[in-house]
Amino acid sequence: NAGVMQNPRHLVRRRGQEARLRCSPMKGHxxxxxxRQLPEEGLKFMVYLQKENIIDESGMPKERFSAEFPKxxxxxxxxxxxxxxxxxxxxxxxxxxxxAYEQYFGPGTRLTVT
Amino acid sequence: xxSVAQPEDQVxxxxxxxLTVKCTYSVSGNPYLFWYVQYPNRGLQFLLKxxxxxxLVKGSYGFEAEFNKSQTSFHLKKPSALVSDSxxxxxxxxxxxxxxxxxxxxxxxxxx
Numbered sequence: 001n002a003g004v005m006q007n008p009r010h011l012v013r014r015r016g017q018e019a020r021l022r023c024s025p026m027k028g029h030x031x032x033x034x035x036r037q038l039p040e041e042g043l044k045f046m047v048y049l050q051k052e053n054i055i056d057e058s059g060m061p062k063e064r065f066s067a068e069f070p071k072x073x074x075x076x077x078x079x080x081x082x083x084x085x086x087x088x089x090x091x092x093x094x095x096x097x098x099x100a101y102e103q104y105f106g107p108g109t110r111l112t113v114t
Numbered sequence: 115x116x117s118v119a120q121p122e123d124q125v126x127x128x129x130x131x132x133l134t135v136k137c138t139y140s141v142s143g144n145p146y147l148f149w150y151v152q153y154p155n156r157g158l159q160f161l162l163k164x165x166x167x168x169x170l171v172k173g174s175y176g177f178e179a180e181f182n183k184s185q186t187s188f189h190l191k192k193p194s195a196l197v198s199d200s201x202x203x204x205x206x207x208x209x210x211x212x213x214x215x216x217x218x219x220x221x222x223x224x225x226x
Contacts, residue, residue, distance in 0.1 A: 004157070033213065042204055042216035043158070056213060091157055102148060103214060105157035 002027070004094050004106035005074075012112045019079040019086070021109045025094030032075045033093045033103060034060075034067060043091060049075060082113045116141035118207050120217035127195045127224055135190040135220045137179075137205030146208035147188045149179055151201045152219075158204065164188060175199070195224045 005024040013019050025032050030051055035043035045059040049069035060067065064082075069075040079086055089110050093103035117140045127133045139145055146165055150158040162173025169181045179190045188205060202221050206214040 006157075035214075040219075042218045043214075045213040045215070048213055059213065093158075102160040102163055104160065105150075107157045 004092055004104050006092050006106035006109050008109060009107060010110050010112070012114060013082050014114055015083055016081050019082050019111055021077040021079075021090050021092075021111070023075040023077070023092030023094075023106060025075070025092075026104055029094035029096050029104070031095045031097065031101075032069050033095075034075075034077050035091045035093065037089045037091060037108070046077070046090075079111075082111075084113045087111055087113045116145075116207055116215055118205050118215055118217040120203075120205055120220045122220050123218075124221045124223060127222070129197050129224055129226050130194050133192050133195040133199070133222065133224070135203050135205075135222060137188045137190065137217060139186050139188060139205075139207050141207050145188075147179075147181065148206045148208065148214065149173065149177070149188075149190050150204045150206060150216075152204065153201050161190070161203075195222075197224050197226055200224045 004026055007022050032049045034046040036046055037043045047060045047067045048056040052071050064080045066078045089108045091108045092106045095101040095103045119138045121136055148163045149161040151161055152158050161177050162171050164171050164181045172178045177192050179188055181188050200223050202219050204219050205217040208214055
């Protein structure tokens with residue numbers, strides 16, 4: 001059973017470009033979470049999705065950021081018109097259920113905005 | 115509002131000695147508590163969790179944690195540290211329904 005897959009692992013974008021980060025959850029997991037980590041800091045929750053539904057996006061900036069988890073295919077975190085402050089590691093996690101289940105994390109995508 | 119505190123930015127311990135990484139929490143109701151470890155340039159790996167039941171929880175790689183409701187703590191422990199345990203450790207609490215709230219992390223340095 002493959003773990004959580006994220007791609008690309010590293011992404012470099014110029015200011016104003018778009019960044020698309022992909023996450024394939026573990027097989028059988030229908031809950032996906034996105035977190036952002038700044039250097040030497042903990043992870044900050046961004047958004048929680050189940051198939052075709054955004055359950056909680058309270059941690060996601062209101063502008064430029066969006067997320068989806070379609071019926072088929074990976075979950076996508078999209079950042080439009082990136083700025084230098086978006087540079088961070090973005091981690092996806094999946095779980096088979098809600099609160100009592102541990103989340104399994106992908107290796108992360110390191111976004112660098114130049 | 116729920117929160118998690120890891121009061122130590124770094125913990126240094128000699129190989130073979132016991133280690134403790136501290137975590138305190140603030141949450142209404144019964145907490146779901148987790149410990150994760152992060153190695154350089156890697157994602158987080160699950161170590162252990164407390165949901166209910168026995169206050170002493172055993173996890174991966176010989177780690178264990180003790181849930182103490184009166185002190186609102188969930189300290190991570192290991193009887194004998196290894197150099198390979200050196201990493202960044204995060205305590206987290208699950209908010210009802212939706213997300214993990216992480217502490218700021220504690221860097222564990224185990225010296226030979």
